[in-house]
Amino acid sequence: MTARPLVAVRRVSKSFGTFKALDDVSLDVRAGEVMCLIGASGSGKTTLLRCVNQLTRIDSGGIWLDGELLGLRESGGRLHALSEREVARQRLRTGMVFQRFNLFPHKTALENVTEGPIQVQGRRPAEVRDEAVALLARVGLAAKAGNYPSQLSGGQQQRVAIARALAMKPQLMLFDEPTSALDPELVGEVLAVMRELARSGMTMMVVTHELGFAREVADTVVYMDQGAIVEAGTPAEVLGVPREARTRSFLSAVIG
Amino acid sequence: MTSGRALAEGFPDLTGLPTARRTHWGRWIAAGLILVVLALVGRAFAEGQIEWAYVGRFLTVPVILQGIVNTLVMAVLAMSLGIALGLVVAVMRLSPNPVLKGVAAGYTWLFRGTPLILQLLLWFNLALVFPVIGIPGLWSVKSVEVMTPFLAALLGLGINQGAYTSEVMRAGLLSVDAGQSEAAQAIGMGRLKALYRIVLPQAMRVVLPPLGNEFIGLVKATSLASVIQYPEVLHAAENIYYANSRVIELLIVAGLWYLLVVSALTPLQMLLERRFSRGTARLGR
Numbered sequence: 001m002t003a004r005p006l007v008a009v010r011r012v013s014k015s016f017g018t019f020k021a022l023d024d025v026s027l028d029v030r031a032g033e034v035m036c037l038i039g040a041s042g043s044g045k046t047t048l049l050r051c052v053n054q055l056t057r058i059d060s061g062g063i064w065l066d067g068e069l070l071g072l073r074e075s076g077g078r079l080h081a082l083s084e085r086e087v088a089r090q091r092l093r094t095g096m097v098f099q100r101f102n103l104f105p106h107k108t109a110l111e112n113v114t115e116g117p118i119q120v121q122g123r124r125p126a127e128v129r130d131e132a133v134a135l136l137a138r139v140g141l142a143a144k145a146g147n148y149p150s151q152l153s154g155g156q157q158q159r160v161a162i163a164r165a166l167a168m169k170p171q172l173m174l175f176d177e178p179t180s181a182l183d184p185e186l187v188g189e190v191l192a193v194m195r196e197l198a199r200s201g202m203t204m205m206v207v208t209h210e211l212g213f214a215r216e217v218a219d220t221v222v223y224m225d226q227g228a229i230v231e232a233g234t235p236a237e238v239l240g241v242p243r244e245a246r247t248r249s250f251l252s253a254v255i256g
Numbered sequence: 257m258t259s260g261r262a263l264a265e266g267f268p269d270l271t272g273l274p275t276a277r278r279t280h281w282g283r284w285i286a287a288g289l290i291l292v293v294l295a296l297v298g299r300a301f302a303e304g305q306i307e308w309a310y311v312g313r314f315l316t317v318p319v320i321l322q323g324i325v326n327t328l329v330m331a332v333l334a335m336s337l338g339i340a341l342g343l344v345v346a347v348m349r350l351s352p353n354p355v356l357k358g359v360a361a362g363y364t365w366l367f368r369g370t371p372l373i374l375q376l377l378l379w380f381n382l383a384l385v386f387p388v389i390g391i392p393g394l395w396s397v398k399s400v401e402v403m404t405p406f407l408a409a410l411l412g413l414g415i416n417q418g419a420y421t422s423e424v425m426r427a428g429l430l431s432v433d434a435g436q437s438e439a440a441q442a443i444g445m446g447r448l449k450a451l452y453r454i455v456l457p458q459a460m461r462v463v464l465p466p467l468g469n470e471f472i473g474l475v476k477a478t479s480l481a482s483v484i485q486y487p488e489v490l491h492a493a494e495n496i497y498y499a500n501s502r503v504i505e506l507l508i509v510a511g512l513w514y515l516l517v518v519s520a521l522t523p524l525q526m527l528l529e530r531r532f533s534r535g536t537a538r539l540g541r
Contacts, residue, residue, distance in 0.1 A: 055438055084446055092444040102439035106457050106535045116443030119453060148535035161439075168443055 004067060006031040006172060006203050007052065012061035014047055014227075021047040022058070023227035029172075029220075034204045036214035036235075039224035040250060045207045048224070049174050052205065053096050054087050065093055066171060092120070095165030099177040101157040103149040109136060109160045110145040113167045121168070128167070135163040139193050155186030159193050166197075173197065175206040211254060215239050223247045310505040314496060315512065323492030324513045330409055330488060331475045337414030338474070339467075342421025347451065349426055360422070367419035373480050376412035379403065380484040409481035409488075417474055424466045428459030460532040468525040472518050479510075489513050 005028035014022040022044045029035050037045040050056040052063055054071050063070045070090055072079045082090070103112050113132035117123045136145050139159040149157050158178055165173060175194065179187040191213050198204055198217045208214060214221050214235055221238040223231045223246075231244045242248045314320060348360035367375065383399035390396025432455045440450035482491035493506040 053442060055441065088441070088444050088446050091442060094442075096439075096442040098435060098439065098442075100435055102433070102435040104436065104439070104454055104458075106532075108535075115453070116445075119449065120444040150535055164443065 003030065005029055006033075006066055007205070008064040009048070009052070010062050010064075012048070012051060012058050012063060014044075014051060014056065014059050020227050022051070024061070025224075025227070025229055026061075027222065027229060027232065029203060029205060031171075031203055032201050033219045034198045034206065034217055035220045035222060036218040037205065037207045037222045037224060038209070038211070038214060038250075039230075043224040044227040045222075045224050046176055047227075049096075049176050049205060049207050052172075053094050053174055054091060055096075057081075065090070088120075092168055093170055094172045094174055095168055095170035096174045097158070097161050097165055097176065097178050099180050101149070101154070101161045101181070103157050103161055103164070105149050108146050108148055109141060109152065109163075112149070112160055113164045116164065116168050132163070132167055135166055136160070138166075138196075139163045140189070153186060154182045155189045158182065158190045162190075162193055162197070171203065173202055173204045175204065175208070177207050177209065179208070179210060209254070211239060211251075223250065225250070306504055306508070307502065308505075310502045311508050311512075314493075314502075314506060314509050317496075319492045319496065320489060320509060320513070323487060323489035323510075324517070326486070327475065327478050327488040327513075328517065330406075330413065330478045330481065330486065331471070333410055334413035334417055334478070335471050335474055337410065338417025338421045338470070339425075341415065341418025342423075342425045345418060345422035346425035346429055349422065350429060364419045364422055367416050372412065372416050372477060373483060375416055376408065376480055376484050379412045380405065380408040382408075405481070405484050405486040408484050409478070409486040412484075413474065413477060413481065417470065420470060421467070424463055424470060425459070427466075428463035429455060431462045432458045457532065461529070461536070464525065464529050464532060468521065472521060475517055475521070476514060479514075 007027075007029035009025055009027045012022055012025045013020070025044070025048060027035075037048065039045050047056060051058050052065070052070070057071065062072065068090070071082055071087060073082055074080075103109075104115065107115060110129070110132055113135055114125070114128045117128040117131070118125050133142065133145060136142050139162055141156060141159055141163070144152060144156060144160075149160070152160065162173075162178075178194070179190050182190065187210070191210065194204070194206070194213070195217055206214075206218070216235075218235050220232060221235050222229055223238055223242075223244075225246050231238055231242060231247045237243075238247065239251065242251060345360045345363055348356040349364075351357060380403060382403050386399055388396050389399050389402065436454055436458065437447075437450045440454040445453065478486075478488050479490040481488055482494060485491070490510050493510040497503045497506040
């Protein structure tokens, strides 16, 4: 008997019009696990991540976070959608990092980090501020606290975005292609922060094209294609000796 | 000079030669013509049937001053109502709820589709349709007593303004990247909080220039309220020239006041724009 997974995805499907973005997907993420999701664009990996954070509503199936069903409530043999307020409460347990950073441009780096804890969690500004300063130091940006996003490089912005998500003290961190919008020379600094975060024991789901990062940091690599999981296992298995022909052709196309 | 690479010979050395300024003949001719026209217009007005002494005398009489104060009060109140309505309607228009969407579209259609002066007259004459207003059985008043020129002007101008402002607001809200509200949701914000804390401050930057335009338009549109006896500055000027027949002089007085007010609004708008441009690229500190 294994421990209850932190994230349990069961038979989840999602369509956009006639396009099936997720097709009967099931997976588990244990607490402390780092899972990298790889696959071509349109394979459903980003949609899966967005469903876990309820930015996208699932059509069928269920996602549980720490034992709590997300976005739905069962009563009287029927499923009812949760109110916006309850969904917002559930989102507090997950932090999300976006491909295009999505920092708030009218707020400084520090204000971006303190916004959630003060405005949403209603915590004391002085205490939040100290924590935010420490978080910015952790991502190597102690000196940039007073800068606006437009005054930061892409790599710095993404590191502030990671600090912003961490400030909510999430149980799970979701990364949606966090380095895809970066200039090549800036990728390393963001991956370094993520590596440190993984080492600290954070549970992470990472959609990425950085196979080197996946090989080095991930506990589990999941390869998706056409909305379904083709293959999942350790990096050595999936990236080293893939069982499926589709995985092999994807990997050879990516590595070139 | 060159980093080790030999240059081809046979080209003259141009360093040190000054660049001559071009003479812009067209500009000189145009400026001269405009000066002649201005001189002619100036002479016409100086020799025309205008008693400039009257203009100076009536510029600051109490009735005119009270009129311009009333104009400003009405413009500010009607704009406030317009912005409040415009924001609510814009948010309704962008909501996924089809009922709210329809109501918002209908409101904009109705109040943009009819002339402002007609709307003012309708509000002022509301008593003809509903002699008594109130909650049946609980409370009621006579419409004639409630619907003063002030209230009719405020409702007419404000509700009409809201229809235009809602479109300006909607443009502003649409200009903010969808990723911003997703990021706000991701840190646990509800829709309204995300709107107020994240999306709206960014939309303001886009909205302010057209909103300034709208406000200037509204300051001048308050003059229409003179037809329903609201004592704004044009109405005051009219009352004076009905008595002394100095029509042009008093219209010039009113015109000068409008120009003054509108001119004062421009620096005010610049201050607001600076306030809401925090974090944009140009800003150093």
